[in-house]
Amino acid sequence: xxxxxxxxxxxxxxxxxxxxxxxxxxxxxxxxxxxxxxxxxxxxxxxxxxxxxxxxxxxxxxxxxxxxxxxxxxxxxxxxxxxxxxxxxxxxxxxxxxxxxxxxxxxxxxxxxxxxxxxxxxxxxxxxxxxxxxxxxxxxxxxxxxxxxxxxxxxxxxxxxxxxxxxxxxxxxxxxxxxxxxxxxxxxxxxxxxxxxxxxxxxxxxxxxxxxxxxxxxxxxxxxxxxxxxxxxxxxxxxxxxxxxxxxxxxxxxxxxxxxxxxxxxxxxxxxxxxxxxxxxxxxxxxxxxxxxxxxxxxxxxxxxxxxxxxxxxxxxxxxxxxxxxxxxxxxxxx
Amino acid sequence: xxxxxxxxxxxxxxxxxxxxxxxxxxxxxxxxxxxxxxxxxxxxxxxxxxxxxxxxxxxxxxxxxxxxxxxxxxxxxxxxxxxxxxxxxxxxxxxxxxxxxxxxxxxxxxxxxxxxxxxxxxxxxxxxxxxxxxxxxxxxxxxxxxxxxxxxxxxxxxxxx
Numbered sequence: 001x002x003x004x005x006x007x008x009x010x011x012x013x014x015x016x017x018x019x020x021x022x023x024x025x026x027x028x029x030x031x032x033x034x035x036x037x038x039x040x041x042x043x044x045x046x047x048x049x050x051x052x053x054x055x056x057x058x059x060x061x062x063x064x065x066x067x068x069x070x071x072x073x074x075x076x077x078x079x080x081x082x083x084x085x086x087x088x089x090x091x092x093x094x095x096x097x098x099x100x101x102x103x104x105x106x107x108x109x110x111x112x113x114x115x116x117x118x119x120x121x122x123x124x125x126x127x128x129x130x131x132x133x134x135x136x137x138x139x140x141x142x143x144x145x146x147x148x149x150x151x152x153x154x155x156x157x158x159x160x161x162x163x164x165x166x167x168x169x170x171x172x173x174x175x176x177x178x179x180x181x182x183x184x185x186x187x188x189x190x191x192x193x194x195x196x197x198x199x200x201x202x203x204x205x206x207x208x209x210x211x212x213x214x215x216x217x218x219x220x221x222x223x224x225x226x227x228x229x230x231x232x233x234x235x236x237x238x239x240x241x242x243x244x245x246x247x248x249x250x251x252x253x254x255x256x257x258x259x260x261x262x263x264x265x266x267x268x269x270x271x272x273x274x275x276x277x278x279x280x281x282x283x284x285x286x287x288x289x290x291x292x293x294x295x296x297x298x299x300x301x302x303x304x305x306x307x308x309x310x311x312x313x314x315x316x317x318x319x320x321x322x323x324x325x326x327x328x329x330x331x332x333x334x335x
Numbered sequence: 336x337x338x339x340x341x342x343x344x345x346x347x348x349x350x351x352x353x354x355x356x357x358x359x360x361x362x363x364x365x366x367x368x369x370x371x372x373x374x375x376x377x378x379x380x381x382x383x384x385x386x387x388x389x390x391x392x393x394x395x396x397x398x399x400x401x402x403x404x405x406x407x408x409x410x411x412x413x414x415x416x417x418x419x420x421x422x423x424x425x426x427x428x429x430x431x432x433x434x435x436x437x438x439x440x441x442x443x444x445x446x447x448x449x450x451x452x453x454x455x456x457x458x459x460x461x462x463x464x465x466x467x468x469x470x471x472x473x474x475x476x477x478x479x480x481x482x483x484x485x486x487x488x489x490x491x492x493x494x495x496x
Contacts, residue, residue: 077482081453105486112485114439114454115432119354123367127345127374129338 004032009039013046076106080113299324340386341378348390349374351456352397358436358451359401359444369404373397394456395466398448405444431489438488439481446481449474 004012004025012029015021021029033040075092078084084092096103292309299307305325312319321330336344349370357366373396377384384392439447448467452458460478464471 073483074479077479080482081478108486108490109482111431111489112435112482114435114450116455117354117432119350119357121349121353121367121370123371124345124349127349127371128342129378 004028006036009036013043016043017046072102073105076102076109079106080109336381336384336386336389338381340389341381344377344386344389344393345374348393351390352393355394355451355455356397356401358439358455359448360405361440365404369397369400372400391458391462391466394452394458398466399468402444434489434492435485438485441488442481442484445469446477446484449477450481450485453478 002008009029009032012021012025012032016026016029033043072092072095075084075088079089079092092106096106292311296307296309299305306323307325308321308323310319310321317332317334319330319332321328323329352373353366353370356369357363360366360369373393376396377389377393439450442450445467449463449469452463452466458466460471460474463469463474467474469477
């Protein structure tokens, strides 16, 4: 505000009485009044212009409070909701005891509470985050290869073809368990046994780290048949290496210079040597072509089903997939 | 929240959330999708959501997703299309509860949601307000209105019977 003068003193008078002036402005106003005494009367008149609150009291408060009281209906709902204080609940119950119509209403309100129905969400499993992530890329190929080879044997002949599918499944399971890359003990070729029972005995012994029964000589392949490595063995070997180091380029060894010794054959390899020898032909060019393609071709030839193995790596993710007939596994992993 | 706690929340709360959404939408596929979407969002934020708040977080997320969907589609399926028995483990309704659920189905969306949260899940007005984004007084008003409607509906049905 500007300094007080004869043109604006009214505003100062009003602000003074309303308490809006600063101490400095009040001092300036008093100085102005001392210099202009004729304005004292006008200054005092402003005092009377300010309305003061009347010191009156309204004696109808109780009536108003009665009007604000919650209706009986609201009290009944409050009771159902559990929102009433103890004294309010007692008062309501007294009222209801004396008023049958309201009591009937209250009974209806008490029925408005919904009883929870039991509903089960059927897809909980899909929602959960893998508590244990199975490294499919590690096991998919060998397990699938083992399974396909075993199925091939059952379908194409051999001494095991008479067993029922239940036994076949057990054998597949046994082989799948035995053929984990990190734990395979090639000295226990369970598959050379003629019956599942024998294989289970061997497998159990293997699991308990006991010495497995020796393989009867008569059931082994004749040594002469393993002079060169079969392509099936090569495929398994490639798969094995691929599983151990999935992002490294697999290498197919030359079957002549790198024969696989019989005593180190896995159960799957044993199977592959016992199946139809027609599939054991290998093209010379095959060994030097793309290893995954070789593996695909070998599996296709062994099983009679389409096989596809892919491996992709981008900056953000790695992906492996294995497909054999209708069987398909894929896994994507962030880099 | 750890992965174990997350998975525990699936076991503990997915049925409740599914029931809540299913009761509102009357559409099993939609309800399933919303539950799944809510949990996907939860997992995406599992490092930020504490385990003791996870139930209300799920309901809040599920509710908002449901409301957004309703606003987009502006449609409601008929109550009769829902086969609760397909998901039920026990006989569900007494006669009164059958009538009551029919009455709930007639409530406006806001009233229906708050009364379901109140009766099914036992949430307080404050918690319901947090989940739905309504004020606490609005929640109270909706529940009171809903109770009056339900009472009148039951009363009229009893009068008929």
